[in-house]
Amino acid sequence: MTNEKIRVLIVDDSALVRQTLSQVLCSDPMIEVIATASDPFVAAERIREQAPDVITLDIEMPRMDGLTFLRKIMAQHPIPVVICSSLAEQGAQSTLKALEYGAVDIVTKPRVGSRQFLQESCEMLCQTVKAAAAARLKPTRAGRPVEPKLTADAVLSRGTSAMLETTEKVVVVGASTGGTEALRSLLEVLPADAPGIVIVQHMPEIFTRAFANRLDGLCRISVKEAERNDTVLRGRALVAPGNHHLLLKRSGARYYVDIKDGPLVSRHRPSVDVLFRSAARYAGPNAVAVIMTGMGDDGANGMLEMKQAGAVTIAQDEATSVVFGMPHEAIKRGAVDSVLPLQDIPGALLAYTR
Numbered sequence: 001m002t003n004e005k006i007r008v009l010i011v012d013d014s015a016l017v018r019q020t021l022s023q024v025l026c027s028d029p030m031i032e033v034i035a036t037a038s039d040p041f042v043a044a045e046r047i048r049e050q051a052p053d054v055i056t057l058d059i060e061m062p063r064m065d066g067l068t069f070l071r072k073i074m075a076q077h078p079i080p081v082v083i084c085s086s087l088a089e090q091g092a093q094s095t096l097k098a099l100e101y102g103a104v105d106i107v108t109k110p111r112v113g114s115r116q117f118l119q120e121s122c123e124m125l126c127q128t129v130k131a132a133a134a135a136r137l138k139p140t141r142a143g144r145p146v147e148p149k150l151t152a153d154a155v156l157s158r159g160t161s162a163m164l165e166t167t168e169k170v171v172v173v174g175a176s177t178g179g180t181e182a183l184r185s186l187l188e189v190l191p192a193d194a195p196g197i198v199i200v201q202h203m204p205e206i207f208t209r210a211f212a213n214r215l216d217g218l219c220r221i222s223v224k225e226a227e228r229n230d231t232v233l234r235g236r237a238l239v240a241p242g243n244h245h246l247l248l249k250r251s252g253a254r255y256y257v258d259i260k261d262g263p264l265v266s267r268h269r270p271s272v273d274v275l276f277r278s279a280a281r282y283a284g285p286n287a288v289a290v291i292m293t294g295m296g297d298d299g300a301n302g303m304l305e306m307k308q309a310g311a312v313t314i315a316q317d318e319a320t321s322v323v324f325g326m327p328h329e330a331i332k333r334g335a336v337d338s339v340l341p342l343q344d345i346p347g348a349l350l351a352y353t354r
Helices: 015-026 040-049 064-075 089-100 114-131 179-187 207-218 272-282 300-308 325-332 342-353
Strands: 006-011 029-036 056-058 081-085 103-108 170-175 196-201 222-225 235-241 245-251 256-261 285-292 312-316 337-341
Touching: 006 015, 006 040, 006 114, 015 029, 015 114, 029 040, 029 114, 056 064, 056 114, 064 081, 064 089, 081 089, 081 114, 081 312, 089 103, 089 179, 089 207, 103 114, 170 179, 170 272, 170 300, 179 196, 179 207, 179 342, 196 245, 196 272, 207 222, 207 235, 245 272, 272 285, 272 300, 285 300, 285 325, 285 342, 300 312, 300 325, 312 325, 312 342, 337 342
Parallel strands: 006 029, 006 056, 056 081, 081 103, 170 196, 170 285, 196 235, 222 235, 285 312, 312 337
Antiparallel strands: 245 256
């Protein structure tokens, strides 16, 4: 984007939700809500009057559901779409379908809660809309957040060098905007005996379990939402649960994961920086790190720590990234050994971990 504001169309059948989303988004000086719509038919009229840069879209609506409308948009006039969903487990599968159909990301609707929760969810909504505006559908737009951020120090302090009591390889992966489909492309081609993988994908609570279950049905490796003390095993990928940091730990020759609360790090919880720092400490040269499509710079500092600890580091290239923010920031810091198109990353992982 240039200095012009990001123009947003809000599509939701609830007047209260439309009002709340409008207030949240308009609180950001980079965002302008140009229209709201109670259903997809009204939304189509608003788009004809003035094309938005980003659409926020509910799934459950009368007259036409959000998934049908999304497919029509992507077929006729591709516009970055952010699914704005209620926090409901039963709707998680259809919400994930939206990512297959071309939606850029998922956010949960701001709801009544503590002041900290409201503030965090409002920040996340604004950041997601900015990331969507920068997403590579047909045109490419750049976007750049400038808010102050915490680093991984907030959850995991700097410590001693990694223990080296095992030669078993472990893979850590970080992704954000566009990452759900990129991760599917990465994982579904891996063999059943692929090295153990630990993943942070920026995604709201509830959806991470449905996302892991969906991948588990598509891949030869098993995929599950990580739980505290899960062992990192060959042929298995562990996905960070939404709203919790995920750390790699080790006891003797056994790698396992820990789940932590704590503040947002690099604007995220889970944070890629937190996972990567823990991998630098506990796996060191036994680790391979992959940073994939996403807005902002979460993971860039952690990847540099991994490289300094002797790990192999890979970044997804610009051409195959929906948003080239996170890989680009890691490259700028000198944290990356190889920059590869998405389709070449699985082979590189297997080669480095043999």
